[in-house]
Amino acid sequence: MITRETIKREIDNLRDEYLEIIYRVIKAFEIPQRAGDARPESINTQAEWEQFIQETYGCLAEAPIQRGEQGEFETRESL
Numbered sequence: 001m002i003t004r005e006t007i008k009r010e011i012d013n014l015r016d017e018y019l020e021i022i023y024r025v026i027k028a029f030e031i032p033q034r035a036g037d038a039r040p041e042s043i044n045t046q047a048e049w050e051q052f053i054q055e056t057y058g059c060l061a062e063a064p065i066q067r068g069e070q071g072e073f074e075t076r077e078s079l
Contacts, residue, residue: 011022
């Protein structure tokens with residue numbers, strides 16, 4: 001098993017240019033991540049998620065998002 005002391009000892013042996021990277025890695029573990037989870041933070045259970053979907057599904061039906069005109073593409077010389 002790896003202990004805190006082992007990790008601290010290894011950090012003490014690192015070159016200084018790696019300390020910023022190690023610090024970022026450590027800070028990343030402090031932030032709760034939900035990789036691939038698009039749910040808002042306030043939704044915790046499957047039932048709450050399904051209720052959220054039922055309440056918001058189709059909310060843009062009266063004002064749908066539309067893609068505007070793309071305009072003309074510039075003609076460039078071939079390489």
